Amino acid sequence: MAASASPAVDLSAALVLTPPPxxxxxxxxxxxxxxxxxxxxxxxxxxxxxxxxxxxxxxVMLVVLDxxxxxxxxxxxxxxxxxxxxxxxxxxxxxxxxxxxxxxxAAAIAALAAGLFSLADIDAAGRRYGFYPFLMLLMAGVxxxxxxxxxxxxxxxxxxxxxxxxxxxxxxxxxxxIEGALKYALLNLIATTLFLIAVGxxxxxxxxxxxxxxxxxxxxxxxxxxxxxxxxxxVLAFAMKAAAFxxxxxxxxxxxxxxIVVSALFGGLLTKVGIYALIRVTIMLLxxxxxxxxxxxxxxxxxxxxxxxxxxLAQMDTRxxxxxxxxxxxxxxxxxxxxxxxAAVGGAVLYALHSVITMTALYLMAGEAARIGGxxxxxxxxxxxxxxxxxxxxxxxxxxxxxxxxxxxxLWPKVALLKAALDIGAWWLAAAILVSAxxxxxxxxxxxxxxxxxxQPTPAVEQPCPTDWRITLPLAGLAVVTLVFxxxxxxxxxxxQAAADSLADPQAYINSVFPGGRVP
Amino acid sequence: MEALFAVLVxxxxxxxxxxxxxxxxxxxxxxxALLGNGVNxxxxxxxxxxxxxxPIIVAGQETLGTGAANPLPQALILTAIVISFSFFxxxxxxxxxxxxxxxxxNSDRMRLSEPSDEPLPPMGY
Amino acid sequence: xNTLILRTVAPxxxxxxxxxxxFVLLRGHNEPGGGFIGGLIAASALAIYGIAFGVGxxxxxxxxxxxxxxGAGLFLATLSGLLSILFGVPFMTGLWxxxxxxxxxxxxxxxxSFDLGVYLVVLGSIVSIALALEQDSxxxxxxxxxxxxxxxxxxxxxxxxxxxxxxxxxxx
Numbered sequence: 001m002a003a004s005a006s007p008a009v010d011l012s013a014a015l016v017l018t019p020p021p022x023x024x025x026x027x028x029x030x031x032x033x034x035x036x037x038x039x040x041x042x043x044x045x046x047x048x049x050x051x052x053x054x055x056x057x058x059x060v061m062l063v064v065l066d067x068x069x070x071x072x073x074x075x076x077x078x079x080x081x082x083x084x085x086x087x088x089x090x091x092x093x094x095x096x097x098x099x100x101x102x103x104x105x106a107a108a109i110a111a112l113a114a115g116l117f118s119l120a121d122i123d124a125a126g127r128r129y130g131f132y133p134f135l136m137l138l139m140a141g142v143x144x145x146x147x148x149x150x151x152x153x154x155x156x157x158x159x160x161x162x163x164x165x166x167x168x169x170x171x172x173x174x175x176x177x178i179e180g181a182l183k184y185a186l187l188n189l190i191a192t193t194l195f196l197i198a199v200g201x202x203x204x205x206x207x208x209x210x211x212x213x214x215x216x217x218x219x220x221x222x223x224x225x226x227x228x229x230x231x232x233x234x235v236l237a238f239a240m241k242a243a244a245f246x247x248x249x250x251x252x253x254x255x256x257x258x259x260i261v262v263s264a265l266f267g268g269l270l271t272k273v274g275i276y277a278l279i280r281v282t283i284m285l286l287x288x289x290x291x292x293x294x295x296x297x298x299x300x301x302x303x304x305x306x307x308x309x310x311x312x313l314a315q316m317d318t319r320x321x322x323x324x325x326x327x328x329x330x331x332x333x334x335x336x337x338x339x340x341x342x343a344a345v346g347g348a349v350l351y352a353l354h355s356v357i358t359m360t361a362l363y364l365m366a367g368e369a370a371r372i373g374g375x376x377x378x379x380x381x382x383x384x385x386x387x388x389x390x391x392x393x394x395x396x397x398x399x400x401x402x403x404x405x406x407x408x409x410x411l412w413p414k415v416a417l418l419k420a421a422l423d424i425g426a427w428w429l430a431a432a433i434l435v436s437a438x439x440x441x442x443x444x445x446x447x448x449x450x451x452x453x454x455x456q457p458t459p460a461v462e463q464p465c466p467t468d469w470r471i472t473l474p475l476a477g478l479a480v481v482t483l484v485f486x487x488x489x490x491x492x493x494x495x496x497q498a499a500a501d502s503l504a505d506p507q508a509y510i511n512s513v514f515p516g517g518r519v520p
Numbered sequence: 521m522e523a524l525f526a527v528l529v530x531x532x533x534x535x536x537x538x539x540x541x542x543x544x545x546x547x548x549x550x551x552x553a554l555l556g557n558g559v560n561x562x563x564x565x566x567x568x569x570x571x572x573x574x575p576i577i578v579a580g581q582e583t584l585g586t587g588a589a590n591p592l593p594q595a596l597i598l599t600a601i602v603i604s605f606s607f608f609x610x611x612x613x614x615x616x617x618x619x620x621x622x623x624x625x626n627s628d629r630m631r632l633s634e635p636s637d638e639p640l641p642p643m644g645y
Numbered sequence: 646x647n648t649l650i651l652r653t654v655a656p657x658x659x660x661x662x663x664x665x666x667x668f669v670l671l672r673g674h675n676e677p678g679g680g681f682i683g684g685l686i687a688a689s690a691l692a693i694y695g696i697a698f699g700v701g702x703x704x705x706x707x708x709x710x711x712x713x714x715x716g717a718g719l720f721l722a723t724l725s726g727l728l729s730i731l732f733g734v735p736f737m738t739g740l741w742x743x744x745x746x747x748x749x750x751x752x753x754x755x756x757x758s759f760d761l762g763v764y765l766v767v768l769g770s771i772v773s774i775a776l777a778l779e780q781d782s783x784x785x786x787x788x789x790x791x792x793x794x795x796x797x798x799x800x801x802x803x804x805x806x807x808x809x810x811x812x813x814x815x816x817x
Contacts, residue, residue: 019733028736036723042716083737094736133716152596159603166610175621176633182545182618183630189552189607190540196559196600203593204566257633316641378641446641454645602681609774616781 015085026069027094030143038136048127055132059112066105073101078512089210095149098499104146110268110360113474118261120470137164152209168262180257187250191240198233212513231289241274245304256319260367268360298338302432305331309439318366329355346500347416354409361478383456401482403441409485525565532558556604567593655697662690680760684767692775711773718765725755
């Protein structure tokens with residue numbers, strides 16, 4: 001079937017006919033790199049010694065690619081590439097705006113830190129089982145979710161990251177891991193199915209799946225379209241993925257069971273993908289309907305952060321405690337969505353970026369504390385400050401960051417959210433943010449007091465625990481990132497505010513997907 | 521026709537939710553599988569139901585004829601079937617392993633990772 | 646299940662199904678068929694072989710580990726999409742060549758290599774799941790032990806967990 005045989009059709013209405021600039025490839029390359037590396041690692045599954053080196057090299061490249069993408073987006077606005085030359089809304093589009101690119105970069109940094117830590121933490125059996133291929137596919141799913149511009153494609157990336165997270169969760173196949181994985185798997189599967197239901201209804205209403213197209217049409221939708229129901233379904237599905245109250249109970253049931261590196265990746269990345277999708281859909285696609293639901297979201301947010309902080313106070317196991325700290329953070333981001341003004345969304349975006357870095361670091365810190373102190377339990381940990389003052393200093397910084405105290409990065413998003421909540425008169429939401437931060441400070445200060453400050457309860461033989469650069473480097477690196485953003489917040493503040501503004505007014509996003517205007 | 525399908529989808533969802541409310545993991549799993557099929561039917565219904573005209577462009581034509589089925593939901597369903605099939609296979613193995621390792625399929629008794637008698641952390645030292 | 650009839654028929658059946666799976670794969674370009682369904686057919690062929698001759702025989706016949714096959718397929722599919730970076734067209738655009746082989750014009754495209762990748766991914770992952778399940782049923786505990794096992798509800802919650810001695814498995 002040579003090309004000459006086909007009838008003369010004007011293809012310019014259906015296909016991209018000009019070669020895309022090389023910079024546009026940055027939108028798809030992060031995903032392609034991760035899938036390709038994952039496939040390569042699956043092929044060389046016998047030589048586990050190579051796995052670590054290949055994976056770290058790929059993660060470094062991922063950070064470089066995402067940084068270049070963010071730089072390009074901040075200079076030229078959103079970047080779009082369509083699959084297979086088909087023009088949107090028919091072709092699947094990958095579109096990166098400031099929000100997506102910044103989240104992708106933060107996720108890549110967190111994954112690189114976890115990858116370095118895993119060199120020391122994952123033994124040969126775990127590598128043979130396939131830790132690194134699963135890590136690569138997880139990052140492919142996460143990057144794809146942040147960079148795609150098509151809502152069904154977002155569902156597919158959710159599933160990609162979900163199936164690789166299952167694989168990571170049962171690494172080791174201990175009974176408690178299988179138990180945690182079962183709860184995690186069933187509830188997350190139900191959440192993604194809810195998401196798919198919402199996508200089906202959305203297609204029935206708008207007849208399109210492209211996000212830019214939806215954003216255009218939703219603002220012109222007839223008033224009798226069941227958009228509030230649709231938004232409620234989306235909010236429920238994403239709140240379940242993000243572990244917001246009252247659908248959060250799968251997180252403390254499962255996040256403490258896998259290897260600590262896996263917990264770190266999940267705590268840092270997966271819940272934030274849910275928040276990302278929530279912000280993307282409620283703020284950019286369906287802003288009018290979000291207003292109708294804002295009170296429900298606000299109540300859920302307040303309860304999430306209070307229950308998260310109270311849960312953290314009641315935990316003995318450091319990993320479960322950090323799981324509740326993650327939930328409290330989710331409440332803060334939900335508060336930004338509930339308030340919904342550009343300033344509040346900016347605060348939520350900033351909180352999400354901060355949370356990706358800090359939560360990963362907190363889990364890694366718990367892992368290192370357990371390596372030195374020999375336990376996960378606050379009852380038997382102790383004397384960590386005496387044994388390793390440097391690690392104790394890093395931990396102190398990270399706890400300050402997680403509690404939202406100056407001069408670390410946790411302060412600024414909380415200030416932004418507080419101000420935004422007070423601006424619209426939601427004083428009770430602001431009070432919830434403050435009380436939750438206070439309770440979190442108590443919980444984390446107690447961890448420091450018990451595990452680091454007090455002498456070891458059972459005076460064990462003081463065997464020296466050698467420091468390992470593969471553990472110290474990622475922890476110190478993440479601590480430096482959060483410290484720098486805490487002391488010099490201006491660039492990140494401006495970035496997140498610009499991201500929030502472009503979410504509230506997505507004209508640049510729409511122009512990037514439909515350069516010649518939307519052809520009906 | 522669409523209304524009839526909507527009722528059918530409702531039946532699927534009701535049965536799935538009933539099964540998922542059980543505390544036995546196998547029933548929950550069957551509920552999830554049923555829910556997946558209900559969603560596929562929902563996707564199918566959302567893309568307009570027509571009879572007997574497949575979405576294939578006839579030779580010599582450039583566009584689909586009138587009354588042809590909408591091909592996009594079919595593509596979505598195909599993707600969703602593939603995904604739910606692989607998830608079902610994984611969950612089946614996982615449930616079986618959980619029954620082997622934990623000796624129960626009752627989700628109320630799966631408290632190995634969340635012991636109900638865990639003490640509170642020390643109040644001071 | 647490994648009766649004489651099955652063991653006699655299985656090799657021929659497997660060969661036929663594998664051949665058919667390739668036919669379905671290639672047919673998929675313009676007609677119903679394709680990599681996914683072809684991979685499923687091939688995986689069922691190997692599953693039948695496994696039922697007849699055991700998991701070890703399938704692993705020996707495959708030569709490579711199923712997950713390695715899936716990885717190769719994923720890599721091939723990724724490469725076929727990425728090739729378009731060299732030709733100035735967006736990701737995943739189909740690229741065609743029309744070589745003349747034995748006087749026949751044979752259209753070849755990255756679409757076909759992508760589909761071949763899908764075929765290998767499906768084949769590898771489904772076979773690895775099927776083999777894991779078949780292996781489980783092969784090392785099943787004897788019937789006497791099943792009779793003694795307590796019914797589901799009466800297993801103590803956190804006392805001794807019942808753990809069957811299974812052979813070390815080489816899944817994944």
